[in-house]
Amino acid sequence: MKRSLVFLVLLARTLFAAEDNHTGFRVIAERSDDGVTLVMKSDYCVEFTVTLEATLKNMTSTHALPFTVDAAGRSSFVLAKFKRTDTTRPWSYNYYYHWEYGGRRDSTDNDYDYAMPFGPGRYVVMQGPRGSYSHFVGSGSENAVDWDVPEGTTVRAAREGRVVGVRDDSTFSGTDPKFKPLGNYVIIKHSDGTFADYHHLQTDGALVKIGDEVKVGQPIGLSGQTGFASKPHLHFMVFQAIDGKKVLSLPFRLKTDHGTVTDFIRGRSY
Structure with a gap:
């Protein structure tokens, strides 16, 4: 961004x-x-x-x-x-x-089993890694996953960490890329220096504040459609900064009740 x-x-x-x-x-x-x-x-x-x-x-x-x-x-x-x-x-x-x-780090490793960022159940991928809408190569979101969930769905921490970014006062939304920096979000920093971005939260939808230490599964926000979004969903990404112009989106491993997932296909539920 x-x-x-x-x-x-x-x-x-x-x-x-x-x-x-x-x-x-x-x-x-x-x-x-x-x-x-x-x-x-x-x-x-x-x-x-x-x-x-x-x-x-x-x-x-x-x-x-x-x-x-x-x-x-x-x-x-x-x-x-x-x-x-x-x-x-x-x-x-x-x-x-x-x-x-986010911040910079020396490593690009991301060896962790992330939890589903919602409650129990199966959830459909709206856009997977390298999706043509907004996860294409060069977007900075190459390994992000967009989850198709209704507005107001409780978003939960996929990994423990410290809350370092919270915004929930934006009312802007649209399908023009100019809206990309205007989404509401929670950003959590992990112990290895990686970050997780939970994006497009609804207005007044944050359930945590900067400085909070959160556990896996803890409610952190409510999903929405703020920012660059065509419909309500949760944009989930693990990342680190390269510099002030680029971030590195990292592949991640998701552990669910149905098994461990590393490939996220549009239209499939996990």
């Missing part, structure tokens, strides 16, 4: 904040006498990855550009500082930031 924002500043500027298309991610630029400080803020998530690019004129950055940083449990942090080099000359900067849910 790549996002980018561009700012151009010439000479002086006042405090300015811009929210990234109602996603809750934004950068605040705080001016000082010798330059500007960029502060990254998130309203809904404390585990995300940011990549910053910039072009500077008569300014230097506290970090070599471009660079990537993990929020690592923070909802607000200093992203970078740009300082004026020569105070007698004009200065300017352009910057672009990109963010993705």
Whole structure:
């Protein structure tokens, strides 16, 4: 879910904040006498990855550009500082930031038996891995599974972990990809550094909050149709961030009352 924002500043500027298309991610630029400080803020998530690019004129950055940083449990942090080099000359900067849910890790292993993210029963796959609608190669959701469930179905944790992202105030929904970052969700971080995304929850449908430790089978939300969705369903994905522009969707193994599943076929129940 790549996002980018561009700012151009010439000479002086006042405090300015811009929210990234109602996603809750934004950068605040705080001016000082010798330059500007960029502060990254998130309203809904404390585990995300940011990549910053910039072009500077008569300014230097506290970090070599471009660079990537993990929020690592923070909802607000200093992203970078740009300082004026020569105070007698004009200065300017352009910057672009990109963010993705989740953090980075050294491994791509995902050796765990996940539980069905619902109560007992069988559930139909609406879209499987590499589905042509939104799980195609390059989508960032290549190994995700969309489960065909009615709105209001109780969603349960498929693996124990800590809640690091919660949004349930969005009322946006549509079949245009522009709605992709506007879905409600719960994101859980696992002990091995992987993350699970439970997406498209209904408005006011979160049953947990950031910082909660959850167990397998614990109710965490109610399914819905917010964001980029053609009908009510649950988008379930295990993933990790690559940088602020890309995530790696990981294959997962699902253990059910009917056996262990690794292949998820559209239209079949599991």
